Amino acid sequence: MSVLVNALSRGRGGLFALAAVVLALLAQPARAELRIDITRGNVDPIPIAIPAFGGDDDRAARVGADLAGVLQADLERSGLFRGIDSRAFIQSFASMQVQPRFPDWQAINAQALVQGRTATMPDGRLRVEFRLWDVFATQQMKAQAYVTEAGNWRRIAHIIADQVYERLTGESGYFDTRIVYIAESGSQVKRVKRLAIMDQDGANHRFLTDGSDLVLTPRFSPSTQEITYMSYYNGVPRVYLYNIDTGKRERLGDFPGMTFAPRFSPDGNRVIMSMARGGSSDIYTMDLRTLERRRLTNTPAIDTSPSYSPDSQYIVFNSDRGGNQQLYVMNADGSNVRRISHGEGLYATPVWSPRGDYIAFTKMAQGRFFIGVMKPDGSGERLLADGFLVEGPTWAPNGRVLMYFRQNPSDARGLGGDSYLYSIDLTGYNERRVVTPTEASDPAWSPLIP
Amino acid sequence: MKIRYLSVVAASLLVAACSSGPQEGADTSGAGKGAASSVTAPVPGSPEHFLANAKDRVFFAFDRSDLDESAVKTLMGQAAWLKTYPNTKITVEGHADERGTREYNLGLGERRANAVKTFLQAQGVAAARITTISYGKERPAVMGSNEYAWSQNRRSVTVVQK
CATH class of the missing domain: 3.40.50.10070 (TolB, N-terminal domain)
Known part of the structure; x- marks a missing residue:
């Protein structure tokens, strides 16, 4: 042996x-071996x-x-x-x-x-x-x-x-991974939100914040040791970093306006995010070693939800510069902006697949929400899930499974309105509830744990 | 005069209706004070006085941040009060309804708060007195997934700082 x-x-x-x-x-x-074709659905x-x-x-x-x-x-x-x-x-x-x-x-x-x-x-x-x-x-x-x-x-x-x-x-797996998400509780008008982390199968669940500050949109670093997220700590909404090993939290940079929608670059050296000021939101990067800040968009529009391509060459983002929310791709230096979404309705929260072959998004059309994917050039749009409100797709590291959250409508007494995590295959099959101890939103799937 | 009186009453009712809203949690020590101020007149220049004399919120159309006639009227009232009490400072909160994505709605809330700030500045309120904050769709005022609730949640709220 x-x-x-x-x-x-x-x-x-x-x-x-x-x-x-x-x-x-x-x-x-010796002979034809057992093989599962996961592209078939x-x-x-x-x-x-x-x-x-x-x-x-x-x-x-x-x-x-x-x-x-x-x-x-x-x-x-x-x-x-x-x-x-x-x-x-x-x-x-x-x-x-x-x-x-x-x-x-x-x-x-x-x-x-x-x-x-x-x-x-x-x-x-x-x-x-x-x-x-x-x-x-x-x-x-x-x-x-x-x-x-x-x-x-x-x-x-x-x-x-x-x-x-x-x-x-023949595809790499996604089971040795973790999920960071927002655990929710309380009524619709006094919602308590906590940062929480668990293994992909729900085990080893842990709350990382105590709910005293509103927290939103956590995302993993490529090393899986850090999380970037948004917090209203001290009533000042800004992007933060959280170190999972040490539990240390720090505000990212000293921006004059609200920073939000953070995401790591594929090499983990930068965080890309939006800053809102004077009625417009623009996209910035911040180098985590030099703390150098770089502005990539400069329009009166809301430019947000940026996500790098896995080769770091491009950034897909959401903008209403054309009159309503659509998806745009630009080069990593902010040049050569082109619109890629052309279907009916509004498009938001684009996330580039770790494989590079698709961009997942949230779509709003005819009073409903959808989770879908399209190729980076905007072709081949496919809708995978829909509902009163489905939002915020995140990719499994093999680019074959997506997770998102689904919120039900509430009545005038605030009953209903519950929100939970779901996963679905890229083929549109196998939608499943991801079990969490409380209501949940804003999931982010980690890369394979190194 | 009668109409003006009614609008003040309406503003008070609106405030009363919203007292179970987001401000309740922030004001944990004010129970005794609140009870007292409903008997005696609020101290001029205080947050309570602002609420008794001006409407604190304006409403927006879906995915819009422009101010309609009614919003302009409300903000003129706010500006008049703010000019009468020049030592006060305000926070303008921008909010969105639940029918949008979280991150975009944060930008939209900021845009709405900024529209109010810009208007108040044009009316002569110093920029240094105005702070803006966006809550996106995180802090609805009215529960429910229906047109009425959404119309009430697409709003800005002007809060006089204590």
Whole structure:
């Protein structure tokens, strides 16, 4: 068995070593392998068997069972997989060296099988290994082992989910990620908003602010260690930075007007945002190292919601310079502005996909709101979700899934009006509520955790 | 004269109707003072006096920031009061209804607050006395997802600083 340490990574709440070990493949690929086409849309989820990861001791066995559950839930939420009920399983695994009895798994129509094992190392750390099998081709597709602090087992489950997803779809996964969003409570006229963060599956939820100041529109830095957001701290609405490791908050720059709609540049060295002053909102960048400020637009219009292309060459933004809200793209230095939205209605909150191939947006037409995507040249517009109010799309790091919030109408007594997070595939299928402890808005999806 | 009297009453009613609105939370210590001022006349130049003598808010059309006839009338009243009490300072809040996106509405609220500030300046109120703040769609005054609520929430509110 070859052993190769290929990852040493910083994790939440301090440093921890995560060693990924490539296991030798037990079988060589020979024939057409299992593959999921995620560009098609309404696919039948493929049946996958994920038995509890066996453990060498009680603690390892408990973690192994929980880990398999988290892994299965991740894959099922993607809409591409259906976990097979463990009561149907015929074979149980005593060791990683045991080959699957493929007829047993074929009999319950498992297309894919994840075989896993957990063990406690002499130093107390947890070792997790897994193999992904193509049941009908009777071949191993992937094998890997990880060593980490025992408390990090959920993260290992997400990393394995990403590995399985990537191996079977050919696209990178999005499970080892976090969501920062605005937790909401209280009546419509006295809304309390708090910055909150959680794992992509809702675990490890934490409130980052206490609700005493109105906070809006958080977004992750590429390192996932910082958040930029807007706060009304001391009654002065400005853009802030929040360091997740230290909990430190700082106001970004000393602008003479309200700053809002912040977003990091792809390299994390700048924040791009709007400043409103004298009735007009313009787009600025601020270099986080030199604190140098640069103005990119200069019109009487409201220019806002800027978002960089992943190669940092272009910026898409929202402006009413033509009379109403439309989407525009400009070069990163502010030159060569051209309008890209041309459909019926108003367009807002453009966000460039991390893959670069689409721009997601909010659209308002005929009294309804829509979440849609278009190509960066404005062609190929497609609407994915609609409602009384849907707003604020954010991309999963693989550019295949979007999250946004959906608010229902309220009545004159203020009943209703509830707001929650949803995710949907780029294909327009698999819309799901993202479970949060309170009402929620303004989601931002992190990149894969480094 | 009769009409003028009625408009003051209407302004007072409007204030009363909005007393459960955003200002309630800010004024936690004023319960006794508020009760007293409803019996005795408000101190001239005080925030209460402003509310008793001028309308504090103007309304806007969807996605607009221009001032209609009624807004102009309200703001003339505000300007007259502000010129009578030149030591007062105000904050003009700009608000939007829920039928827009959050970030754009922040810009729109600022544009509305600025329209009011510009008008008051033109009436002779010094710019240094006027602070603006936009709340976008974050602080509606009236609950409900209907045309009436939206028309009441697309507003500016002039608040005399204490």
